[in-house]
Amino acid sequence: MITHIRLGSLKREIRFPYPVESAGSVHFYKAPPLDVCYTTLEVCLRLSSDREFAVDYVNGEERRTPYPHVFYKTPGTRNCYVVDDMREAIFFIYSGEVARKIREAGLIPENLLHPVEISGELEKRLGRLNSLLACSQEFSVADKIDLVCFSILEELHFRHRLRNDGKDEVRERILHIASFIQMNLGHDFSMEELARNHGFSERSFFRHWTRCMGETPARYVLKMKLERAAYLLAHTGMSVREIGVSLRFCDDNYFSTRFKAHFHCTPRQYREKFRVS
Template sequence: MDKHFVQTQKNDALLLAPGAHASIQFISQPEETSTASESALQLDSAAVIVIFFRIYQLGETLPSNDSVSMIPYETRMHITDESRLLDLVESLNSSLKLSSLIEESRLKQQIPLQELLLFLMENIRRNTETSDNIQAVKQTVAYIESHYKENITARQLYSIAGVAKWQYSNLFQSLTGKRPLDYVLDIRLKHAKRLLLHTDDTLAQIAHSVGFKDENYFSRKFKQTEGITPRQFAEASSVTSSSFVKEIPYKRIVAIGYSLGDLLSLGVTPVGADVETIGKRGLYWDAIKEVEDIGLLGEPAKIRELRPDLIVHTGFRQDWVDELTSIAPMVLIDRYEPVYSRIMQLAELLNRKKLADQWIYRHRTASKQMWRTLAKHVDVKQTATVFSVVEGNLYVIGLKGFGVTVYHPDGMQPPPKVKELMQAGIPFQLTRPEYARAYEADIHFILMDNDPRTIRLYKELMQSPYWNSKNTGQIIVSKNKYNFDDPLTMDKLLLEFPQMVLKKSYNQTHFL
C-alpha cells in the first residue's frame, strides 16, 4: 500500500481505507492441508478473498469515510476460527447471486456482510482483551508511580503482581518498553528534573526526595541517562526557559503519522496521535498515556471527536485531506524531510524556533563529539548496513531513522547498495532474507521488535550460511525503538550507540 508494507499469513484480514489501493504478492506457497477440501468454500493453495462494500449513514446519499466500529484500517487481524470465516464468506457469496431488484433479496445480501463485520469485531475484541496477568502488571506500574520515593526491588514488584518472575519481566517490558528497575529509574529522574527546575533544593535533598540513596549515585545515574550532570541540566533549562516566552498558539493538536516524537521534543503533547502503531514502537510511551489513538492513517471520525485546533500531518499517506481540513487547519510536513529542516518547520509554527535552534546546535556538537570519541577505540569509517525487522518483514534502512545517526560525515559509511538507495531518495526498502547479502558491509545492525514472526525470521537468518559466516563483532542487534529520527530518539541514541559498538551488550542473546 504505497510505501507501507503489511506481511500477512493464512486467515488474516485487513480492512482497507476508502480509496486505498493495494498490490498483493505471494512470497511463498502456504502449506497444503488435508482439511482444505472440507471447507465450505474451495480455495487454491494461494488465494485472497477481496470484498468491496460501502457504508452509508442513515439518510445520506454519498458513502461515508468513517470506519466500521472497532475495526481499524490497515491493521492485520488474525482469524482463529477459519471454518466460521469461510462459512460467512460463502454465505455472502451466495447472497450476491440473488436478484438485487427484490427487496427481500437485498436484505439477504446485507445480513451476511453485517455478520462478517460483526465476526471481525468479535475477533478483535477477543485478541485485545487484557488478561488478569497484564492487569496485575499494570497495577505495579501504578504502584511505582506512587511509591517511587521508597526502596523498590524487582522481587517486590512481581510479588505484588503475583506473576512468575520471567513472565512479569516480559509483560512489564511489553507494557512500558522498559525493564522494571529501568522504569523505576526513569520515574525518579522525571521527578528529579521537576525539582531541579522548580525548587532551590540541594542535589542531596533532591536525590533523597525521589528515592536515590545518595547524591553521588543520583548524579552518576542522571548523567548516564541524560548525558549531562544535574547541575548542567538545571543551568541549560534556565537558559532555555528564558529564551522563549511565547505561548503555543494551538491548544489541541492532533498528530497524524510521524510528527508525534517531533511535537514531544518541542514540549507539546498532542491530544490525538497514532498511539498503537507509532507510539508503542517509540521511546516515549510514558509521555503519551493520555493521548487518544486516532489510527495509523488518522481517521476523520476519531479526530472530529477530539475537536482539534490544528492537525499536523506527516503520514506516509494523505488520505482524507479534504475532509480533515474541514475539521481544523492542517499543515502537511514531509516525513522524509531532513530532521533539522523538519523540526524547524514545526518549531516556527509553534513559537518554538529558539528551542529548535538550540537543539540543532547541541545535537550537531554532540554527534561530532561522539564519533570523535568512538574513533579512539574503533575504525568508525567502516561500512555499515542497517536492517529492521518489523512483524516478520525485513527492511534495509537508508538515510532515515537509525540511519541518520549511523551515516554521519564523521561516522560509518553505507555500502554501495545502500548508497544507491540514498542517492535515489529511498528512505527504506522491503527486502527478502536471501537478498541480504547484496548489502554486504563490515558491520550489520539488526533492529527488532518482539513479534514472534520477527524472532522466527531472525533465527532463520542466523542459521543461514551467509549470516553464519559473520563473527559476533559484525552483527549488532538492538531494538526498533531507536529507528526513529525525532530529537528525543536521536539524543538517546547518541548515548546508546557507543555501548552497542564497544560493549556489544546489544547482542543476539539479549533478544531471544
Template structure:
C-alpha cells in the first residue's frame, strides 16, 4: 500500500491512534524513481532510517540535489508543490519516516519551514520520539505536545519572520484549574491538546508554552501523573482489577498501565496494592 503520489510501500502509520496535530508514516522506498509531483496540506518532514539516496528536487525549472543517509531530514512547507526523483547510492534496503504536522501549529506570522536537507539533532530526536510513541500507542496529548515543540523548533531553526505579539506569562490559577478539572472528568478518554487549548482560548502552540510555565510540566506529563495518582488511589481503596483500573485511568491495556506505573512508583500495580494494604 502506498500514499497517492508517493512511489513507496506503506509499512505502518499512526492513523489509528487518533493523534490530531501529527501523523507518522513509515515507508519502504524503491531504489529508483521517475520524477513525480508532490503537494501536501501538512508541514512534512521526511527522515531516512536505512539506505542511501541521491535525491533531486525541482521547484520551478531548476533541479537541486542532495545525498541522503540514515538520519538525513527534508522539510516541505504546506501547500508547497515540487517534483522529486531519487536513485539509491548503496545496495541497502531503503526506508523513511514521514511526519505530517498540522500547519495550524505554525505561529501566526511565521514562515513555514522548507528545506531539501536539514541536519539537526533535535529534529532527529523528535521524530524518533514520535516513532517510539507509535510503538507504545501513546495518547494524542503526548504526540501533539511533541509536534508543537518540533514545529516551534523548526520555525526558529529553518528561519522565521517576525511573529505577531502573543500573550506572555502563564495561565491563571483559574485557567489551570479549568484544564485540570477537564483532565479528571475525561480521565478514561484520549484527551487532546486541541481540547485543552480550546478551554482557555489559546492556540495549541501557545497553550503548551503557557501551561508548562504555570505548572512546570507539559500537558502530557501532567495528565500522565494525574492518571497514575488516580490509579494508585484506586488500587489502594477499591477491589477493581488492575485491568479495570488501567482502562478507567485512560490506558489501553493493563500492560501499558503497569509499565507506566513501575516507572513512576518503582513497583508493579499489584505490589503497590499489597503494600498499601499491608498484605
C-alpha cells in the first residue's frame, strides 16, 4: 500500500524556504519494473524489507544497498529498478527549485544512495512525520511537515558526515546489522547468516559486536524487543499476548518474565502506568 499526500496547494502560515511538495509512505508494496528520470528531489528512506539488499540501476550503474538506507533522487538522476520485495519506506518530495536551494545548503551528499543507521532521534522524527501525514489537512500541519522533513534532512546529513569523518569499517558493518535487527524485530532472522553476509565469521562477529555495542548480540535483540513491546503497550490496543506473539516470544510466561526483569513491572502494570490516551 502507498500513501501519497500532496501538500503543494495547502496554505502555509509561515514562509519557510524549503516547503515540501508531497510526502508519504510505502507498506509492503510490490511494483512492476520502473524506469524514472527525476525532475524533483525525492528523499526516500527505505526502512526494511524481506530481503537484505535493494537493487537499483542509478544512471546505468548497478547499486546493491543493504536496508535500511536513504536514496536522494535528485533532478536529472535516472533510476531503473523493480520493487519485487516487501518493503517499507517513507519519502518526501521537493520541487526542482527547492531542490536547488537544498543542494546549495550542502544537504545533498555526493553519494546519493547509501546505508543509514536508524538512530533513536531519526526514528522519533520519522514517527512525527507519519503522525502529521495522518492529519495533513488540519490548520498549520503543512508548516509542521515542512519543518520536520527539514529536520530529517539535517539529521541524515550530520550522521553521514560523522560516519565518513571518523570511519570505522568494522563498526559500520556492525551498525548495519543493528539497524536491520531494529527494523525486523517481528520477523525471523538468523544472526549467523547476517554475520556471514556482512563478512564476519561467527567468532569474529561476536567479538566485534560486543566491542561496538557493549553487550552480546542475544542481549541486544532481547532488549530491542522489550523496548518495542513497551512502546506497543503504551501506544496501541494490542493485547499482551498479541504483542508477545508479534515479537516472536516463545510463550506468554517467558515474555512477561523477561519484561518484568527489564522494566521491574509486568506488561499490564506498564500499560496502566504509561498508556497514551
